[in-house]
C-alpha cells in the first residue's frame with residue numbers, strides 16, 4: 001500500500017473522499033473521509049473566517065491530488081492522502097515569504113498550536129522553501145479525532161453563548177396575564193415558527209393560535225396524548241433546544 005509522507009494511505013479511489021463544506025460558505029473541498037479530513041476541512045473554515053476569505057472567484061484552492069513531492073521521484077505528497085490543502089494559491093506562490101501580514105502569521109501560529117494542537121503543519125513554517133498556500137495533517141488519526149472533538153465542543157459552546165436568554169418565570173407571567181409585546185413570548189413564538197408552524201406571528205402576545213400550535217408540538221415531539229398547550233417546563237425546554245438559553249427553569 002502506497003503511503004503519503006504523513007503516513008496516511010494514498011487515495012486513488014474517489015469513493016474514499018468526502019465533500020466538505022467550508023465554514024458557512026457554499027464552497028466545498030474533497031478531502032479524506034475520516035477525522036483527519038474533517039480536521040483539515042475545519043481548518044479551511046477557520047482560515048476563511050479568521051485569516052482571509054477563500055475566494056470563490058478564482059479556482060486556486062486544491063485538496064486531493066495524487067502527486068509526488070516536488071523534487072522527489074518516489075515520495076507521495078500529503079495531497080495524495082487527501083488531508084492537505086492549498087488555499088488561495090495565486091496569492092501565496094510557492095517559495096515566497098511574507099505573503100501574509102504579521103497579524104495573520106501570529107493568528108495562524110496560534111491556531112496551529114492551540115486550536116489544532118500540532119495536528120496541522122502549515123507551509124509558513126517550512127524553513128528551506130516556504131509554501132504559504134499549504135497546510136497538511138501531520139498527526140495520527142486518533143490525535144486528529146481528539147482535536148476535532150475539542151474543536152466541535154468549543155464551537156457548540158460559542159454558539160450557545162450567543163443564543164438569546166429566555167426567562168421562564170417572566171414567560172409564565174406574560175402568558176397568564178396576556179401581556180403584549182413580551183420578549184420571552186416572542187422567543188417562544190419564533191421557536192414555534194422554526195418548528196414549522198408558519199402560521200404563528202411573532203407578536204409577543206400569547207394567543208389561542210399559539211396554544212394550538214404548542215399542543216400539536218407537544219403531541220408530536222413529546223408524545224403526549226393530552227397536550228394542554230401551556231408552555232410547561234418540558235415543552236419550553238424542547239422548543240429551546242439550540243434556539244435560546246432558558247433561565248429560571250428547574
Ligand SMILES: [Zn+2]
Pocket residue numbers: 079084085086133134135
Ligand atoms: Zn500543497
